[in-house]
Amino acid sequence: xxxxxxxxxxxxxxxxxxxxxxxxxxxxxNGLFWYQQHAGEAPTFLSYNVLDGLEEKGRFSSFLxxxxxxxxxxxxxxxxxDSASYLCAVRDSNYQLIWGAGTKLIIKP
Amino acid sequence: xxxxIQNPRYQVTQFGKPVTLSCSQTLNHNVMxxxxxxxxxxxxxxxxxYDKDFNNEADTPDNFQSRRPNTSFCFLxxxxxxxxxxxxYLCATSTTAGTGPDTQYFGxxxxxxxx
Numbered sequence: 001x002x003x004x005x006x007x008x009x010x011x012x013x014x015x016x017x018x019x020x021x022x023x024x025x026x027x028x029x030n031g032l033f034w035y036q037q038h039a040g041e042a043p044t045f046l047s048y049n050v051l052d053g054l055e056e057k058g059r060f061s062s063f064l065x066x067x068x069x070x071x072x073x074x075x076x077x078x079x080x081x082d083s084a085s086y087l088c089a090v091r092d093s094n095y096q097l098i099w100g101a102g103t104k105l106i107i108k109p
Numbered sequence: 110x111x112x113x114i115q116n117p118r119y120q121v122t123q124f125g126k127p128v129t130l131s132c133s134q135t136l137n138h139n140v141m142x143x144x145x146x147x148x149x150x151x152x153x154x155x156x157x158x159y160d161k162d163f164n165n166e167a168d169t170p171d172n173f174q175s176r177r178p179n180t181s182f183c184f185l186x187x188x189x190x191x192x193x194x195x196x197x198y199l200c201a202t203s204t205t206a207g208t209g210p211d212t213q214y215f216g217x218x219x220x221x222x223x224x
Binding site: 004008031033040041042043044045048050085087096097099100101102104 | 151199212215218
């Protein structure tokens with residue numbers, strides 16, 4: 001079966017750095033996405049990785065290792081508004097998105 | 110601004126009473142998706158349209174139907190809602206079904222309550 005694993009919940013302090021990990025086992029790989037979802041709202045696109053390495057976009061960076069089936073999302077200079085769920089999704093060989101259940105990130109002052 | 114719009118944002122229905130949720134988009138994307146998401150769970154794909162081609166997920170109950178009368182609009186019909194159908198329903202669009210990033214862009218969602 002296909003599976004995306006992420007920690008259920010993480011807590012971090014305002015101004016700090018946090019890394020949210022995602023491991024996947026899918027039938028094929030055609031890209032990995034990170035989305036941010038605030039409570040009661042729709043997911044919004046954060047990043048896309050299809051090749052190994054780090055993609056940086058402002059305070060957010062995303063890393064991919066295809067050989068290890070592993071990605072992480074790195075959030076720097078945390079702000080209170082970063083409190084949200086972060087969803088990892090992998091597109092498989094059928095071009096379907098396989099979603100993780102998300103990691104709820106709690107930011108404390 | 111180009112966007113994905115869902116109406117209504119909140120819908121309350123009674124057990125067994127049919128309900129229709131709507132989605133429209135100004136992005137001119139050819140793929141539209143309907144997801145069901147329950148609290149603290151991953152979004153679950155119900156079906157998607159690639160242009161007018163309808164693709165139903167194998168485990169989507171027959172109680173859920175969809176229509177796409179044109180590129181801009183897509184509807185989700187729940188014929189006889191049960192208590193287990195209470196969820197957030199998310200509409201998303203993308204440009205194609207899988208080449209390049211083809212990022213999915215989501216509407217704000219409709220929160221369905223079944224009494």
